Amino acid sequence: MENRKVISALVENKPGVLARVAGMFSGRSFNIDSLSVAPTMNPEFSRMTIVTHGNEAIFEQIIKQLRKLINISKVQDLTRGDYVDRELVLIKVKAASIKRAEALRIVEIFRARIVDVAQDNLTIEVTGSQGKIEAILELLSSLGILEVIRTGTVAIPRGRKGLKAGDSGD
Amino acid sequence: MPHIKTSIVFAERDGTKLKISGAEILLRSLKAEGVDTIFGYPGGAVIDIFDTLVREFSEDFKFILVRHEQAAVHAADGYARATGRPGICLVTSGPGGTNTVTGLATAYMDSIPVIVFTGQVPTPLIGNDAFQEADIVGITRPCTKHNYLVAQTEDLASTIKEAFFIATTGRPGPILVDLPKDVVQNKAQFEYPDKIEVPTYKPNVKAHLPSVKRAAELIRQAERPVIYAGGGVITSGAHKELYKFASMLNFPVTSTLMGLGCFPATHPLFLGMLGMHGTFRANMAIDNADLLLAIGARFDDRVTGRVEEFARDAKIIHIDIDPTSIQKNIVVDVPIVCDAHDGLSRLIEELEAKGRSPKADEKLKEWHSKLTVWRNQQRQRFDRTTEIIKPQFVVEKLYELTKGNAIITTEVGQNQMWAAQYYLFDNPRTFLSSGGLGAMGYGFPAAIGAQVAYPDKIVIDIAGDGSIQMNIQELATVVQYKLPVKIAILNNGYLGMVRQWQERFYDQVYAHTDITVAPDFVKLAEAYGAVGLRATKSSEVENVIKESLKTKGPVIIDFVVDREEGVYPMVPAGAPLKDMILV
Numbered sequence A: 001m002e003n004r005k006v007i008s009a010l011v012e013n014k015p016g017v018l019a020r021v022a023g024m025f026s027g028r029s030f031n032i033d034s035l036s037v038a039p040t041m042n043p044e045f046s047r048m049t050i051v052t053h054g055n056e057a058i059f060e061q062i063i064k065q066l067r068k069l070i071n072i073s074k075v076q077d078l079t080r081g082d083y084v085d086r087e088l089v090l091i092k093v094k095a096a097s098i099k100r101a102e103a104l105r106i107v108e109i110f111r112a113r114i115v116d117v118a119q120d121n122l123t124i125e126v127t128g129s130q131g132k133i134e135a136i137l138e139l140l141s142s143l144g145i146l147e148v149i150r151t152g153t154v155a156i157p158r159g160r161k162g163l164k165a166g167d168s169g170d
Numbered sequence B: 001m002p003h004i005k006t007s008i009v010f011a012e013r014d015g016t017k018l019k020i021s022g023a024e025i026l027l028r029s030l031k032a033e034g035v036d037t038i039f040g041y042p043g044g045a046v047i048d049i050f051d052t053l054v055r056e057f058s059e060d061f062k063f064i065l066v067r068h069e070q071a072a073v074h075a076a077d078g079y080a081r082a083t084g085r086p087g088i089c090l091v092t093s094g095p096g097g098t099n100t101v102t103g104l105a106t107a108y109m110d111s112i113p114v115i116v117f118t119g120q121v122p123t124p125l126i127g128n129d130a131f132q133e134a135d136i137v138g139i140t141r142p143c144t145k146h147n148y149l150v151a152q153t154e155d156l157a158s159t160i161k162e163a164f165f166i167a168t169t170g171r172p173g174p175i176l177v178d179l180p181k182d183v184v185q186n187k188a189q190f191e192y193p194d195k196i197e198v199p200t201y202k203p204n205v206k207a208h209l210p211s212v213k214r215a216a217e218l219i220r221q222a223e224r225p226v227i228y229a230g231g232g233v234i235t236s237g238a239h240k241e242l243y244k245f246a247s248m249l250n251f252p253v254t255s256t257l258m259g260l261g262c263f264p265a266t267h268p269l270f271l272g273m274l275g276m277h278g279t280f281r282a283n284m285a286i287d288n289a290d291l292l293l294a295i296g297a298r299f300d301d302r303v304t305g306r307v308e309e310f311a312r313d314a315k316i317i318h319i320d321i322d323p324t325s326i327q328k329n330i331v332v333d334v335p336i337v338c339d340a341h342d343g344l345s346r347l348i349e350e351l352e353a354k355g356r357s358p359k360a361d362e363k364l365k366e367w368h369s370k371l372t373v374w375r376n377q378q379r380q381r382f383d384r385t386t387e388i389i390k391p392q393f394v395v396e397k398l399y400e401l402t403k404g405n406a407i408i409t410t411e412v413g414q415n416q417m418w419a420a421q422y423y424l425f426d427n428p429r430t431f432l433s434s435g436g437l438g439a440m441g442y443g444f445p446a447a448i449g450a451q452v453a454y455p456d457k458i459v460i461d462i463a464g465d466g467s468i469q470m471n472i473q474e475l476a477t478v479v480q481y482k483l484p485v486k487i488a489i490l491n492n493g494y495l496g497m498v499r500q501w502q503e504r505f506y507d508q509v510y511a512h513t514d515i516t517v518a519p520d521f522v523k524l525a526e527a528y529g530a531v532g533l534r535a536t537k538s539s540e541v542e543n544v545i546k547e548s549l550k551t552k553g554p555v556i557i558d559f560v561v562d563r564e565e566g567v568y569p570m571v572p573a574g575a576p577l578k579d580m581i582l583v
């Protein structure tokens, strides 16, 4: 996606925080491509990873508007530095007996796993970066994809730079 | 501290803390915050609070019972704008809460510290579609700076402390605190925190000095500067600094609607308001400036016109406390995130240490002659010879007869613009108007709030015949509390501002803007027990105003004005400022 931006936000683990973030995006017509949220090691905080796209001016507004929300502790544009991002995807594909070998081969190449097998379909679990996910989906589509469930991206900066409350940086 | 029940004082002395009800915690917290006035309306979910208020705190608070919750919020907002202190509301759950939405949105757009306490159904019933339940926290999330549902009585005092802190600091704004009935009824120990830290909320009020230095350098070299001042100057109490800054540099000043009063309108350096209905001179100044200093203003579309052409030759310095306001509508050269007070103080220091370049000052003289030419070329004007009353004439007379000392509130539409153009505001917090939201029905309740805060000042709502009907029920409130608010209705029988657009841009098809079917406002005032006056000719204007000012109680003056008068100059929406339609 063009101008894909990955934002990591440390937010207080309080009721309504997700609604505040989601409402800010919708109220101001900003895009959310994916959003994932779960508690951090400190249960008082949750981490949100938000993937969005847009031009620089809009993106600057997104970051500022996020920072303006009272329950948000830290907002970081991961795309500005080096980061690792991963997404977990469950893919159900048609796999009549003749196609099964093909499916297994793709699974192996991508270090994916088969998590459920049925008469005429397989469920594959795959984890990876955006690029890897796109690639496996493309290959599997020739077999016939029945359903795809994605978690949305989670991401973390590489190296020592962290995102905890109190860490320096923005 | 008066009025603390002795039993509690004893208990505190013993070191054992007595538990008190949520209702009492709320009211004692408000006292601790220095609140003296509450605007509100009762109902089942807040009946305990009202009961405690009357039984135990009647000496501590003035309570103003409005006749519609929207008016409670506008009144609290008017109180806040007039005093600089937060305005407080107390209303019931469900419809009581939903009626506050327009008031909250108004205060949110104009950055006014208002705190609304709403009742809520008891916590076990929340989510059950209980009687008079509304998810008011959900509903008001996008129109409050922050809001809270208090889950337990133990959290009440600290939540209130936080609400006041957030409402009044940084870029101020409205806060809603939702109080479930059981939270109000249950008891807890009371201790009001002296200080509160909100780790996730740290507004930046202090200017970044290297940016100040860069700005100062631009200021030293500027040949055609304009200061564009907004409501932030008033909010941060920076009008004196602005005065000092502009007069030491001899820089001209224009202001937004929200900024009116931040710089004396009668001062020779004042260009008048800018924007859609700004003066020719102010808009031409922006269009030709080489340096624009935006202070506590946010480049609203009603100010900029076509944004690509706004101040296109100018370097722009932007001082604002809200980082989201900076680079939002317009790209600026020197952004400075801080409050207007600190920003101006630092700039003054810088420029006192090292002044302007003499060459630039030479050019500045030429700039001033240019500004004078523009002023003389196109003054704000109207026909003064007519027998039929021109609405501008009414505003001008109000200015004259109150010697500029009144607090003016406005409704929305032409009345608002004429008030802004023809009443000259020399002092901050004297012009109260719904700028950002543009909510008809604001002016009258806001006048109530201002009058409660300043019983001895003249408070006038400059109104349209449409807008006044949006909160006309508040006549009962002003009569009940003997508030001598004056309502000057510029009665044109139209939703005049919309009619003006239809005249200009919609081929004179007046789609649903004729409102000649209206009450007789004089009789209406009398029906409520107020005084009603009317003027139908220019020659009567002065006398009715004088009479209204002599009257001790509330007065409606029905000025039957020229139905088709328009507000000019006018920049059509989306056009560049220089493309003003003159008279």
Ligand SMILES: Cc1ncc(C[n+]2csc(CCOP(=O)(O)OP(=O)(O)O)c2C)c(N)n1
Pocket (backbone or CB within 6 Å): B411, B412, B413, B414, B415, B416, B438, B439, B440, B441, B463, B464, B465, B466, B467, B468, B490, B492, B494, B495, B496, B497, B498
């Ligand atoms: C609550 C609300 N509804 C609609 C509008 C749109 N509107 C803006 S000005 C205006 C006309 C106001 O008429 P009136 O109060 O008679 O004032 P005039 O313009 O004639 O001075 C209208 C309907 C608004 N600003 N607020």
